[in-house]
Amino acid sequence: MKLFDVYPLYDVTPVRAKDVYVYDEKGTEYLDLYGGHAVISIGHGQERYLERLSHQMHQIGFYSNAVQNPLQQELANAIGGHSCCHDYQLFMCSSGAEANENALKLASFVTGKKRIIAFHNAFHGRTSAAVAATDNANINAPLNLQQEVTFLPFNDEKALETELKKGDVCAVIFEAIQGVGGLDEPSEDFVYAMDRLCKVYNSCLIADEVQAGFSRTGTFFAYQEYRIEPHIITMAKGMGNGFPVGGILVHPDIEAKYGMLGTTFGGNHLACSASLAVLDVLKEKELQKHAKELGEYFIQSAKKIPAVKQIKGRGLMLGLEFDFEVGPLRKELIYQHHIFTGGSSNKKLLRILPPLTVEKKHIDFFFTKLEEAINTLKA
Numbered sequence: 001m002k003l004f005d006v007y008p009l010y011d012v013t014p015v016r017a018k019d020v021y022v023y024d025e026k027g028t029e030y031l032d033l034y035g036g037h038a039v040i041s042i043g044h045g046q047e048r049y050l051e052r053l054s055h056q057m058h059q060i061g062f063y064s065n066a067v068q069n070p071l072q073q074e075l076a077n078a079i080g081g082h083s084c085c086h087d088y089q090l091f092m093c094s095s096g097a098e099a100n101e102n103a104l105k106l107a108s109f110v111t112g113k114k115r116i117i118a119f120h121n122a123f124h125g126r127t128s129a130a131v132a133a134t135d136n137a138n139i140n141a142p143l144n145l146q147q148e149v150t151f152l153p154f155n156d157e158k159a160l161e162t163e164l165k166k167g168d169v170c171a172v173i174f175e176a177i178q179g180v181g182g183l184d185e186p187s188e189d190f191v192y193a194m195d196r197l198c199k200v201y202n203s204c205l206i207a208d209e210v211q212a213g214f215s216r217t218g219t220f221f222a223y224q225e226y227r228i229e230p231h232i233i234t235m236a237k238g239m240g241n242g243f244p245v246g247g248i249l250v251h252p253d254i255e256a257k258y259g260m261l262g263t264t265f266g267g268n269h270l271a272c273s274a275s276l277a278v279l280d281v282l283k284e285k286e287l288q289k290h291a292k293e294l295g296e297y298f299i300q301s302a303k304k305i306p307a308v309k310q311i312k313g314r315g316l317m318l319g320l321e322f323d324f325e326v327g328p329l330r331k332e333l334i335y336q337h338h339i340f341t342g343g344s345s346n347k348k349l350l351r352i353l354p355p356l357t358v359e360k361k362h363i364d365f366f367f368t369k370l371e372e373a374i375n376t377l378k379a
């Protein structure tokens with residue numbers, strides 16, 4: 001049987017990984033500055049994570065959500081403690097798109113409305129409403145275009161109020177730092193305007209933390225750079241360090257009703273254990289503080305490279321913008337220097353999303369190789 005060929009692939013076959021390194025079948029070591037799409041938070045093959053998952057696997061890996069699973073409450077308490085969102089309510093699912101799909105559906109249930117406001121260059125996933133709220137016509141099928149979505153630029157408060165005033169908007173969904181779109185951020189004033197206007201016009205503010213969440217940006221959630229309380233926060237990626245797990249945090253003012261949301265796999269025993277292990281390790285190794293410090297170190301180092309025209313993002317969610325397209329540079333970094341980096345819909349931007357355990361020596365190594373690669377491509 002053939003694979004359904006929907007992804008272009010780099011010709012590398014990882015078979016093993018440890019901390020910030022990935023190894024191919026010949027034993028070649030690659031420095032992972034991409035974390036497999038920002039998924040690896042506490043490092044590949046982390047001991048405590050492996051022990052906890054393997055212990056849980058031997059106890060019980062899965063049973064349905066029709067019975068008690070105390071691990072879900074344990075995880076809710078742990079996320080509450082780390083994020084300080086103590087009063088929020090946790091619902092678990094299995095991916096980022098599913099988290100956003102559930103968030104949008106919930107917003108529609110509680111407001112009784114159905115139009116969504118999203119932003120230019122947004123990426124929220126590939127399912128029905130999540131993909132419709134993603135600013136990329138190429139990945140929307142005619143089926144998805146049934147959703148009512150209005151895309152606005154960041155920082156246009158007047159346009160936002162004009163749309164919200166129409167009275168049919170269930171949700172405003174935003175990334176505090178855009179991921180796939182290329183690391184752009186709304187201004188502080190606009191973040192506060194979204195928060196205020198959603199309350200005035202009875203719409204839900206959804207913070208998509210699928211990529212930024214769980215300490216990557218130096219705060220637990222990226223929106224926590226500001227003092228706002230979104231109605232719904234969506235999470236996935238770094239939450240499980242590679243185990244497929246996602247979830248939403250729901251503001252205490254939103255009341256749960258049976259049947260609103262549901263899932264077979266969400267919140268299973270293994271998913272909860274993976275995420276509990278991630279939170280334990282983040283705390284024990286103080287990786288949030290480390291992400292902030294290493295991000296600052298990375299930015300200082302990047303400023304010394306003349307070819308870098310702009311540096312975007314914070315913590316270990318970073319982008320380097322050049323005045324040329326970075327496709328060939330990424331290839332050179334992978335094949336000649338054995339370093340994984342990421343691209344984005346901004347073709348001139350190189351994305352850096354390493355495991356949060358990355359050290360200064362890895363960053364120094366990256367910049368040495370980056371300069372070599374740029375010189376080779378110029379020659």
Ligand SMILES: Cc1ncc(COP(=O)(O)O)c(C=O)c1O
Nearest residue numbers: 095096097123124125179210211
């Ligand atoms: C901000 C954001 N939201 C949602 C998603 C979708 O997550 P998933 O691929 O787990 O469905 C992504 C994936 O890149 C993302 O970056």
